[in-house]
Amino acid sequence: MRALTYHGSHDVRVDTVPDPEIVNPRDAIIEVTSTAICGSDLHLYDGVIPGVMSGDILGHEFMGRVVETGSGSTLKKGQRVVVPFTISCGQCFHCKMQQFSACDNSNPAEKQDLTEPLYGHPLSGLFGYSHLTGGYPGGQAEYVRVPFSDVGPIVIPEGMDDDEVLFLSDILPTGWMAAENADITEGDTVAVWGCGPVGLFAVQSARIMGAHQVIAIDHHPHRLELARLMGAKVIDYTQTHVLEALMEMTGGIGPDAVIDAVGMESHGFAPDNVFDTIKQKVGIGADAPHALRMAIMAVRKGGRISMPGVYGGFADKFPLGALMEKGLQLRTGQTHVQRYTKDLLRRIQEGEIDTTFLISHRLPLEEAPRGYANFKNNQNEWTKVVLKPGTAAV
Amino acid sequence: MTYRTFEEDRRARRARHAAQPGGAALAVGLGLLLLGGLAARQYAGQQAPRRPADSAPGRTARRRRFGDYAVTGRSVTINRPRRDIYDFWRDFSNLSKFMENIESVHASGDITRWTISAPMGHAVDVVTRIVSDRPGEEIAWRSTEDSEIDTEGKVMFRDAPGARGTVVETVIAYRPPMGELGRIVATLFQDEPGVQARRNLKRLKMLLETGEIATNRNRNDG
Numbered sequence: 001m002r003a004l005t006y007h008g009s010h011d012v013r014v015d016t017v018p019d020p021e022i023v024n025p026r027d028a029i030i031e032v033t034s035t036a037i038c039g040s041d042l043h044l045y046d047g048v049i050p051g052v053m054s055g056d057i058l059g060h061e062f063m064g065r066v067v068e069t070g071s072g073s074t075l076k077k078g079q080r081v082v083v084p085f086t087i088s089c090g091q092c093f094h095c096k097m098q099q100f101s102a103c104d105n106s107n108p109a110e111k112q113d114l115t116e117p118l119y120g121h122p123l124s125g126l127f128g129y130s131h132l133t134g135g136y137p138g139g140q141a142e143y144v145r146v147p148f149s150d151v152g153p154i155v156i157p158e159g160m161d162d163d164e165v166l167f168l169s170d171i172l173p174t175g176w177m178a179a180e181n182a183d184i185t186e187g188d189t190v191a192v193w194g195c196g197p198v199g200l201f202a203v204q205s206a207r208i209m210g211a212h213q214v215i216a217i218d219h220h221p222h223r224l225e226l227a228r229l230m231g232a233k234v235i236d237y238t239q240t241h242v243l244e245a246l247m248e249m250t251g252g253i254g255p256d257a258v259i260d261a262v263g264m265e266s267h268g269f270a271p272d273n274v275f276d277t278i279k280q281k282v283g284i285g286a287d288a289p290h291a292l293r294m295a296i297m298a299v300r301k302g303g304r305i306s307m308p309g310v311y312g313g314f315a316d317k318f319p320l321g322a323l324m325e326k327g328l329q330l331r332t333g334q335t336h337v338q339r340y341t342k343d344l345l346r347r348i349q350e351g352e353i354d355t356t357f358l359i360s361h362r363l364p365l366e367e368a369p370r371g372y373a374n375f376k377n378n379q380n381e382w383t384k385v386v387l388k389p390g391t392a393a394v
Numbered sequence: 395m396t397y398r399t400f401e402e403d404r405r406a407r408r409a410r411h412a413a414q415p416g417g418a419a420l421a422v423g424l425g426l427l428l429l430g431g432l433a434a435r436q437y438a439g440q441q442a443p444r445r446p447a448d449s450a451p452g453r454t455a456r457r458r459r460f461g462d463y464a465v466t467g468r469s470v471t472i473n474r475p476r477r478d479i480y481d482f483w484r485d486f487s488n489l490s491k492f493m494e495n496i497e498s499v500h501a502s503g504d505i506t507r508w509t510i511s512a513p514m515g516h517a518v519d520v521v522t523r524i525v526s527d528r529p530g531e532e533i534a535w536r537s538t539e540d541s542e543i544d545t546e547g548k549v550m551f552r553d554a555p556g557a558r559g560t561v562v563e564t565v566i567a568y569r570p571p572m573g574e575l576g577r578i579v580a581t582l583f584q585d586e587p588g589v590q591a592r593r594n595l596k597r598l599k600m601l602l603e604t605g606e607i608a609t610n611r612n613r614n615d616g
Contacts, residue, residue, distance in 0.1 A: 020612040025605065072605065089604040093473060093558055108608045109596040113589075125608060135610045145612050148604070 002389065003057045003141035004368040009047030012058065012369050020137065020145035025072035028149035030083060034162040035062035035139045037368070037375050037385045038085075038170060039196045040310045043264060044130065045372050049312055051114060051130040060085035060127040061169040062139025063162060066149075074150040081153035083146055084337035085170045087125035087136065090151035094124075101334035106147065107134040118313075126334070139169075140368055142389045154341040157349075164348055166386065167197070167355045173340040174308050175201025175261075181306035181331035182257035184209045191215045191246055191255040191298060192232070193291040195223035197358055197384050198308055199261035203230045204353065206259075215249060217242055220380040226357065246298045254300035262291035263309025272317055289315045296322050307332035358384040365389040453565060463567040464577050466588035467547075470595040473559035474602050476551045477530045482602065483549060484533060492597035492607065495590050505538065518542045518571075544569040562598070564591055 005015045020029055038061050043049050063082040066075045075081065087106040088095050094102035103124040107115075112122030115132045125147070128138015137144065146153060156165050175198050182190055190206045192199050195218035206214045207230065216227035217235045224234040235245050246255055272290060292307065296319045299305060305328055323330065347353045360383040363371050371385040452460075453467040472479055482488050486506055490496040497509040497517055508520040521541040526534035526548065534548035547566035554561045566587050570577040577586060600607045 018613055021614055023609060023611050023614055024607075089600075089608075091473065091603045092599075093471065096473070105600040105604050106608050108610055109593040109600070111610070112596060113593070125610075134608070137610070137612050147608065 001142035002365060003137070004059060004365065004387075005054075006044065006052050006056045006058055007054050010045060010373075012045065012372050014366050014368055015055075017055075017057065017141075020143050022068055022070045023145065024147060025070045026148050026150055027070040028066050028073045028075045028146045028153070029068035030062070030064040030081065030144050030146050030153075031067045032062050032064040032139060032142060032144060032389050033080075034064070034166045035059050035141075035365075035387050035389070036166060036169075036171075037061075037140070037371055037387065039198065039375075040129070040263070041372070042376050043310060043312070045376060046265065048264065049130050049132070051132040051135075053131060053135070056128070056130075056135065057137040057141050058128045059138035059140030060129055061166065061171065062127075062144060063156070063166050063169060064144075066153075067143070069149070072150060075153060075155075080156040080158070082156060082165055082168045082341070083127070083139065083144070084152045084154075084168075084173075084341065085127055085129070086152070086334060086337050087127065087134065087147055088151055088338055089148050090338075095151075098336055098339045100336040100338045102336075111135055140365065140387060142365070152338060154345060156345070160349070161356075163356045163359055163386065165345065165355075167201070167358070168337075168341050168344055168348075170335065170337065171197040172201050172344055172353070172355055173337045174198050174335040175203075176205045176340055176344060177333075177335050178202040178259050178261060178306050178308035179205035179209050179211075181304070181308075182206065182259055183304050183329075183331075184211045184257060186210050187212045188256040189213050189215065189250045189253075190257045190259065191217065191295070192227075192259045192261055193217050193295055194261035194263075194309065195220065195227045195234075196261060196379075199259070200226055200230055200358060201355075202259050202261055202306075202308065203227055203232045207231045208347075208352065213249075215246065215255065222380045223383060226383065229357065242294060243298050250300070254298055255303065256300055257304040257306060258295035258299040259306045260289075260292045260295050260309045264289070264311045264313075276316065289318065293317070293319055296328065299326070299328060301326045303328055305330045308335070359386050361385045363387055364391040451565075460567070462569050462573075464570050464587075465565065465567045466586075466591060467563065467565035468588075468591045468595050469561055469563040470599050471554045471558050471561050472599045472602050476553055476560040479560050479562060479602060480530045480533075480551050484527075484529075492601050493590070493594045494597070495594075506535070510543075520545065543571065562595065564595065566591060 001017060001019045002014055003017050004012055006012055022029060041058055044052055044058060066077050066079045066081060069075050069077060086101045088100040088103040089105040092104040094104060101124060106125030107122055111131055111134050115123045123133050125134035125136055127136050154168060179202050184190060184206055188211050190211045192202050192214060195216050203214050203216055214232040215235060216232040217237055218224050219236055219238045224236060227234050235242055295305060360381060363385060365387045368387050371387060374382045375385050453465050486499050486501050490499055495511045497511055500507045504524045506522050509517050510520055512518050520543050521538045522535040523538050525536050526532055530551060532548055532550045536546040537544055545568035550563045552561050568587060597607050
């Protein structure tokens with residue numbers, strides 16, 4: 001089959017690799033019909049996540065048709081499914097509590113050794129996201145082996161378009177959980193850093209959850225425009241002092257909750273960020289948490305910080321004092337996708353949530369490297385890239 | 395009102411300074427103090443009463459060796475009834491289903507012969523005798539004189555709190571071939587019993603909770 005593989009920083013290629021097979025009883029094989037490039041794939045593309053090896057198949061947002069099932073799978077051949085990026089057994093202590101992204105059993109035992117010293121506990125398995133999370137071959141391919149297929153994949157009714165439901169795999173539940181972690185009540189102001197797909201879905205979710213106003217912060221005019229369409233007020237940080245503006249837009253109180261949908265590779269020309277970026281490039285500090293620092297400074301006393309943005313290592317100059325003295329709460333984590341898919345599918349069916357506005361480009365899988373380069377370098381126009389395996393390159 | 399002038403003040407400060415021991419004497423004094431301190435610490439170390447034992451399992455001690463034996467072990471919580479896990483373990487032929495390092499197991503009565511993979515493609519024969527078997531609670535073994543490795547160990551099963559299933563705890567003591575150097579070499583090859591115990595218990599948990607052992611292999615020939 002054809003698959004997008006990693007060969008080094010800013011070097012991804014579509015290669016021919018062996019087709020996957022059923023290996024464990026609960027596996028299914030999915031023929032991919034749509035797969036997206038995620039903002040977090042850019043962290044892999046930039047080489048800032050350790051444990052990615054040459055030849056690894058990337059991609060964790062995908063859907064398709066079931067073509068083969070193991071004896072323990074509950075799926076049927078021919079069904080259309082969206083597959084969560086988190087691999088979860090459904091039976092361990094964490095899965096039983098619906099903490100699916102903390103599954104004990106999905107990361108192979110020898111791979112768990114990689115993250116146990118780094119984080120104190122091993123991570124669970126994810127598709128196509130480095131050997132720290134299991135080294136599972138990802139979804140930017142013609143076929144994918146899906147472990148625990150009786151737990152993760154959600155069956156999509158015929159008649160719904162791929163574009164409507166593909167993002168149930170990651171970014172829609174991620175934006176939703178980000179808003180849920182912000183613990184929104186009526187009258188709240190929520191500030192969202194980053195108008196990438198997760199930030200935009202967080203804006204949409206926060207509105208549905210009853211926020212009085214949502215303020216989105218970014219520097220790409222087109223992305224800010226999309227945030228405005230989702231019902232947010234917007235701040236362009238290249239024009240405006242963000243902290244001052246947030247205070248003035250909230251009657252001097254500050255936002256009740258803040259969402260960092262940026263993560264470890266913040267943009268911006270603030271001194272702390274320039275320093276962080278240099279350290280990241282030379283490999284002595286993994287995270288550049290400029291947006292998070294600002295969010296912590298902005299949030300009102302006793303407020304909430306929700307952190308869906310991806311971080312991998314250690315942060316310098318973290319405003320721990322502000323966190324403690326202002327009495328803040330911080331909630332974060334990889335998304336417990338399986339907890340949200342059913343409810344969000346219903347909301348899409350009922351027309352409450354639209355995800356198609358996000359897609360700016362549809363490319364054949366063969367053109368995935370071009371998709372990565374543009375998603376990284378032309379962020380204003382390239383808001384979301386969906387790859388279609390099996391379609392001809394143009 | 396009388397003022398003390400700057401000059402008077404300086405004289406006063408110099409007078410106070412002169413009353414103190416000279417720089418050289420100060421240095422010698424400090425040096426003696428330091429030496430005395432070190433000696434006192436050495437002496438106190440020898441005389442100090444043993445600290446009272448804490449609540450932690452012995453295998454987590456900073457000291458990793460107990461006589462000639464290295465002690466290792468690991469706990470895991472498995473979401474299954476205690477008796478089921480005991481029964482599964484007690485049938486030693488099941489152990490090779492999740493212990494990567496076991497090449498073969500032959501049990502007859504209390505005596506079990508194990509062929510265990512060792513660094514650099516070698517294998518060792520271990521022969522053990524069951525020294526304690528309390529159904530649902532504990533299985534303990536000790537190597538016999540026929541064994542190539544001098545080892546003893548036990549696995550214990552107890553109910554986990556809050557309906558979380560069963561805590562499975564293994565403790566293994568062994569005399570590393572070639573001593574500490576051998577232990578370090580085995581660790582490098584990831585064949586050291588501590589490394590193996592950690593991974594094996596995770597695989598046991600996967601097998602008993604999910605019915606399969608997680609792998610990222612995409613093919614059966616891979």
